Amino acid sequence: MTKIETFELNDGTTLPAIGLGTVNVKGAKGVSSVLSAIDAGYRLIDTSTNYNNEGMVGEAIRRSSVPREELIISSKLPGAAHEYDKAIMMIQESLYRIGIDYFDKYLIHWPLPKQGKYEEAWQALVDAQKFGLIKTIGVSNFLPEHLERIIDKTGVTPATNQSERHPYFNNKEVVKANNELGILTEAWSPFGREINDVLENETIKKIAEKYDKEPAQVIIRWNLQNNVMPIVKSSSLNHQKANLDVFDFELAADDLQQIDNLDKGEAGRVEGQHPNEYEEFD
């Protein structure tokens, strides 16, 4: 099995350098897919209350031969639970749904600045960590201004900030702000989601040929070499294995630059996902 490299967080935690995404991975099929990923070597499983699949994650944990303490279970607080008391209850409820008694990692899913309650949501995560419900606390889709506000308010810096990042939207400002604050960036939709064609991009394909690797592996390397943890979803065992087989090559600086040059700025975002505009619907 491939040995996965690691990242060190600002709270002293060590995480595997690649996480498993689970959007739309549900039910019995989802359990098989997560189990095959664990067999392939994934240890960090990224879920969210909004994905309606925390039950499936719990089932995979129970059926896996890998001990619970070797898995890193990460979920996310939904927007409807940003108020302090609701947030604490949601974290507990989410733990019951999965059937575990602590989260290794837990994030605020979206800042929802129009709702304006993400500061108290962050306070709830800070306290839930003290209560022993969560080991590492972080955020998702937070812009530098949101990070600044929660740090000012609580004095606690998130350990990670999971944000959209793929070759068509490299999210440079957020990555830079995260780095300056010592926050690890996690990249969501590293392949630009099904609607984008980054895996078919000619520049990426050429780079992949040069290293005798696949486009997906090149994108994962581009993230790792920029100190970003990709959260990669794959339901196929072959892809799951390929996406971990990335620790035997290194992209040259000019290849990294060529991928950076594919950035389309705001036009490259997955539609409707600007953190100041995005509204959660459930």
Ligand SMILES: NC(=O)c1ccc[n+]([C@@H]2O[C@H](COP(=O)([O-])OP(=O)(O)OC[C@H]3O[C@@H](n4cnc5c(N)ncnc54)[C@H](OP(=O)(O)O)[C@@H]3O)[C@@H](O)[C@H]2O)c1
């Ligand atoms: N925090 C947030 O707001 C947020 C938002 C979006 C996503 N996320 C997280 O990020 C995760 C990843 O994002 P995503 O699910 O949108 O998509 P993604 O990981 O960018 O792309 C998944 C697609 O890529 C394909 N794929 C995977 N490995 C491949 C390979 N080696 N070769 C060719 N195709 C490959 C998959 O197909 P197969 O299944 O056939 O392999 C699937 O169609 C999510 O699952 C979720 O956990 C978080």
